Amino acid sequence: MLACGPKPRASTPPDAPATAPTSDSKTSPEPAKAAAHPAPILLRGARVMTATGVIYERGDVLLREGKVEAVGAAVDAPEGVTVLDVAGKTITPGIIDTHSHIGVYASPGLTAHSDGNEMSSATTPQVRAADGYWPQDPQIDLARAAGVTTMQILPGSANLIGGRSVTVRTVPDARSIEDVRFPGAPSGLKMACGENPKRVHGEKGGPMTRMGNMAGFRTAFQKAAEYKRRHEAWQAKKDEEDAGAPPDRDLGMETLVGVLDGDILVHNHCYRADEMLGMLALADEFGFRIRSFHHAVEAYKIADALAEHEVSASVWADWWGFKAEAYDSTRANAAMLSAAGARAIIHSDSAQGIQRLNQEAAKAKAAGERAGLSISEDEALRWITANAAWALGIHERTGTLEPGKMADVVVWSGDPLSVYTHAEQVYLGGALVFDRNDPNIRPSTDFEVGQHQAAGDVQ
Amino acid sequence: MRLIYAMLFALGVLWAPAVHAATLSFSQAKDAPRVAIVGGTVHDGTGAVLQDAVVEMQGARIVRVGPGAPSPGAKVIDATGKIVTPGLIAASTTLGLVEIGMEGSTRDTAREGGDAIRSGYDASVAVNASSTLLAVQAIDGVTTAASTPQGGLLSGQVAWIDLLPGHHHDIVAKPRVAVAGGLGQRVSGSRAATLARLAEVLDDARFYRSRKAAFDRRASRDLSAHRLDLEALGPVLGREVPLVLEAHRASDLLAAAALAKDLRVTIVGGTQAWQVADVLAEAKVPVIVHPTANLPGGFDRIGARLDNAAKLHEAGVTVGIAVLGEAHNVRNVTQQAGIAVAEGLPHEVALTAVTHTIASAYGMEADYGSLAVGKVANVVLWPADPFELATVPDAVYIRGASIPLVSRQTELRDRYLKRHGAR
Numbered sequence: 001m002l003a004c005g006p007k008p009r010a011s012t013p014p015d016a017p018a019t020a021p022t023s024d025s026k027t028s029p030e031p032a033k034a035a036a037h038p039a040p041i042l043l044r045g046a047r048v049m050t051a052t053g054v055i056y057e058r059g060d061v062l063l064r065e066g067k068v069e070a071v072g073a074a075v076d077a078p079e080g081v082t083v084l085d086v087a088g089k090t091i092t093p094g095i096i097d098t099h100s101h102i103g104v105y106a107s108p109g110l111t112a113h114s115d116g117n118e119m120s121s122a123t124t125p126q127v128r129a130a131d132g133y134w135p136q137d138p139q140i141d142l143a144r145a146a147g148v149t150t151m152q153i154l155p156g157s158a159n160l161i162g163g164r165s166v167t168v169r170t171v172p173d174a175r176s177i178e179d180v181r182f183p184g185a186p187s188g189l190k191m192a193c194g195e196n197p198k199r200v201h202g203e204k205g206g207p208m209t210r211m212g213n214m215a216g217f218r219t220a221f222q223k224a225a226e227y228k229r230r231h232e233a234w235q236a237k238k239d240e241e242d243a244g245a246p247p248d249r250d251l252g253m254e255t256l257v258g259v260l261d262g263d264i265l266v267h268n269h270c271y272r273a274d275e276m277l278g279m280l281a282l283a284d285e286f287g288f289r290i291r292s293f294h295h296a297v298e299a300y301k302i303a304d305a306l307a308e309h310e311v312s313a314s315v316w317a318d319w320w321g322f323k324a325e326a327y328d329s330t331r332a333n334a335a336m337l338s339a340a341g342a343r344a345i346i347h348s349d350s351a352q353g354i355q356r357l358n359q360e361a362a363k364a365k366a367a368g369e370r371a372g373l374s375i376s377e378d379e380a381l382r383w384i385t386a387n388a389a390w391a392l393g394i395h396e397r398t399g400t401l402e403p404g405k406m407a408d409v410v411v412w413s414g415d416p417l418s419v420y421t422h423a424e425q426v427y428l429g430g431a432l433v434f435d436r437n438d439p440n441i442r443p444s445t446d447f448e449v450g451q452h453q454a455a456g457d458v459q
Numbered sequence: 460m461r462l463i464y465a466m467l468f469a470l471g472v473l474w475a476p477a478v479h480a481a482t483l484s485f486s487q488a489k490d491a492p493r494v495a496i497v498g499g500t501v502h503d504g505t506g507a508v509l510q511d512a513v514v515e516m517q518g519a520r521i522v523r524v525g526p527g528a529p530s531p532g533a534k535v536i537d538a539t540g541k542i543v544t545p546g547l548i549a550a551s552t553t554l555g556l557v558e559i560g561m562e563g564s565t566r567d568t569a570r571e572g573g574d575a576i577r578s579g580y581d582a583s584v585a586v587n588a589s590s591t592l593l594a595v596q597a598i599d600g601v602t603t604a605a606s607t608p609q610g611g612l613l614s615g616q617v618a619w620i621d622l623l624p625g626h627h628h629d630i631v632a633k634p635r636v637a638v639a640g641g642l643g644q645r646v647s648g649s650r651a652a653t654l655a656r657l658a659e660v661l662d663d664a665r666f667y668r669s670r671k672a673a674f675d676r677r678a679s680r681d682l683s684a685h686r687l688d689l690e691a692l693g694p695v696l697g698r699e700v701p702l703v704l705e706a707h708r709a710s711d712l713l714a715a716a717a718l719a720k721d722l723r724v725t726i727v728g729g730t731q732a733w734q735v736a737d738v739l740a741e742a743k744v745p746v747i748v749h750p751t752a753n754l755p756g757g758f759d760r761i762g763a764r765l766d767n768a769a770k771l772h773e774a775g776v777t778v779g780i781a782v783l784g785e786a787h788n789v790r791n792v793t794q795q796a797g798i799a800v801a802e803g804l805p806h807e808v809a810l811t812a813v814t815h816t817i818a819s820a821y822g823m824e825a826d827y828g829s830l831a832v833g834k835v836a837n838v839v840l841w842p843a844d845p846f847e848l849a850t851v852p853d854a855v856y857i858r859g860a861s862i863p864l865v866s867r868q869t870e871l872r873d874r875y876l877k878r879h880g881a882r
Binding site for chain 2 (some may be wrong): 107108109128138139142195264271300301303304305318319320321322323324327328329330331332337340351352355357361362365368369371372416419420421422447448451452
């Protein structure tokens with residue numbers, strides 16, 4: 001199912017004549033062969049929230065060949081297509097979380113499962129979350145059952161530069177990361193401002209201060225700029241007689257060059273307004289873009305600057321106060337970003353929170369309205385779908401219900417902004433991968449097998 | 460039901476000026492003006508629902524609940540179309556003891572230093588009425604908290620507080636309402652060692668309690684804990700206050716249930732409680748759960764599930780609901796209750812689970828947790844279902860006074876709305 005199997009990966013044997021600083025793939029590969037598509041299905045008669053600004057109070061969605069084929073007030077059922085009456089339900093795009101550590105901080109939280117922070121150095125751009133991802137983490141099942149179809153798995157925030165993220169789909173029965181990579185998704189780079197790198201590294205070589213943090217970023221990107229220049233210079237004259245041997249390859253530097261080239265998207269854990277502005281200036285200095293600030297508890301203070309720089313902010317509805325940089329919180333954060341024309345996202349950073357991103361969006365929407373800001377249902381839905389897809393660079397493939405998008409769809413028991421609503425069915429590439437009312441369609445990971453009365457036994 | 464309330468009403472009028480427990484930190488002003496909330500749908504916190512009832516407050520107490528017209532001279536608050544509930548109570552929280560979680564200088568949540576027996580640690584004297592967290596929760600309908608020390612096997616004594624910022628002298632309604640602790644691997648890396656230590660300390664406390672004079676003469680056997688820690692266990696042994704134990708694994712829950720033969724026990728957490736629900740029901744041990752805690756986060760939490768509360772209720776266990784481990788957001792207890800309802804807990808039971816059940820689990824039901832004559836006037840007016848995500852209160856009364864619906868968070872919001880010209 002949903003084979004997004006690996007293409008042969010580019011690799012450069014150490015003794016091969018290198019042509020360029022051949023990178024680890026900066027995007028997840030496309031499927032090597034056409035997947036066997038699930039049977040087409042027409043979901044009929046639900047409230048359809050498309051996350052494009054259009055809501056059909058009564059609409060139909062046709063899923064075929066892994067894609068959304070048609071969406072509208074009335075879609076004719078092609079011959080032979082199964083029609084499912086979902087009157088009274090609500091259909092949305094699959095939920096997307098820009099910030100998860102599922103798979104790299106798995107449940108149970110054993111010491112053996114702590115694979116999300118390579119704390120051996122404050123700057124580890126060479127590591128990849130994909131290499132730490134455990135596809136048998138039972139948290140994956142819980143996220144899928146809550147309507148999550150795509151999530152970005154990030155290294156933790158112990159390091160200034162924590163390594164590459166990977167965007168995955170909640171595909172059941174995966175044997176390795178290669179079964180779940182979001183096809184064509186760009187890599188992300190996790191960077192972290194503020195307290196965490198200071199706290200983790202302060203006593204073991206630094207950085208110890210916010211001064212040290214910024215110096216660490218600048219040093220790394222300066223090195224990357226020089227690395228890029230060296231390799232480009234060699235590339236330009238490699239066919240000449242005196243070209244000499246290619247410069248040494250450095251995997252971490254390749255990742256940072258990917259950022260400088262705009263191929264790898266920066267996801268920057270950063271809470272305070274002043275630090276976010278500082279990071280925007282640093283990015284300008286070295287000529288790269290930040291795609292999303294994560295946590296961004298003070299984003300509302302600089303909503304105008306975020307809008308102007310076209311940087312998204314992945315925020316919580318209301319987590320706050322656990323540390324000093326998370327003190328100046330307001331539940332209206334996302335709404336104030338939307339009102340200022342910035343791209344707001346509700347993220348989880350939590351295997352519990354990922355199970356109710358729709359509810360978190362509902363709280364943030366209501367808080368906006370209490371502040372006098374008008375937030376449409378569609379906008380609140382975009383916080384957990386279309387805007388998240390943009391932050392991950394996959395917005396042309398998922399995040400809305402439009403013809404041609406992946407058939408990643410949730411059928412909710414009612415209004416997804418109500419506390420009482422459940423994700424009833426989850427479709428991934430048109431395949432039904434979760435059904436609350438059918439115990440046979442509740443995939444479980446190997447971990448849950450044989451555990452006495454494990455969660456997977458019953459919803 | 461209406462008849463019963465009519466009787467209560469009659470009695471209320473007679474009793475009202477006299478009824479109040481003398482044990483709380485604040486007194487009742489006898490000639491305070493009356494405030495009557497009229498026209499609302501009153502959910503009293505114990506499961507009863509009264510349409511178009513009057514809830515009348517005088518000073519810090521409720522003086523009347525039932526049908527009829529407001530008393531002459533009472534200030535009338537029109538709650539037509541609204542829902543009236545008791546103030547919600549946050550169980551097992553460090554609210555009042557912490558400002559910023561990771562900053563030790565703002566945290567008085569634990570007596571640190573290694574000894575697992577800290578029952579003498581009295582949280583009430585550390586409660587900070589200046590904490591900005593208080594208003595953040597209060598404006599969302601949480602009026603009261605069981606401010607609870609953490610860590611060790613016996614963490615300390617719980618303070619019962621009303622969320623009244625600035626009330627330095629009387630924010631603590633009642634100190635030392637319970638002793639809090641936890642089972643699991645709390646001592647010597649072993650749950651068996653933990654239970655053995657608990658048994659030893661309780662035995663020593665019993666010994667100390669009956670031979671204090673001998674102890675003072677140094678004519679006692681050696682005791683395994685400090686005098687003050689043993690002293691604090693006296694009310695637990697006398698069943699005057701409950702022992703509130705966090706426990707998750709079935710074996711620990713059974714151990715807690717066994718303690719309930721001699722002591723008043725409340726369980727907090729209870730991840731695997733649904734697996735031993737019959738025993739917990741039989742032992743009449745209330746279980747306060749965090750409904751969304753469904754991760755198999757450790758091998759003592761295998762089987763964690765969203766419908767724990769519903770299954771416990773079905774089995775006859777008294778279920779409380781709380782936001783555990785996050786003082787800053789105990790306001791989300793409404794969302795937690797809503798999720799428990801979505802997973803099968805009856806709505807009225809869920810409301811009881813965040814009001815009356817919590818009060819009784821801490822032995823405070825004589826004064827808190829329901830809308831009834833003589834109870835502390837912690838009352839919330841909601842425009843709609845309190846558990847829905849868009850609902851926040853229209854008014855919150857704490858000890859009979861309407862609180863301003865502002866917090867540091869709303870003020871920061873408004874400051875920046877103004878700066879950005881949105882207001």
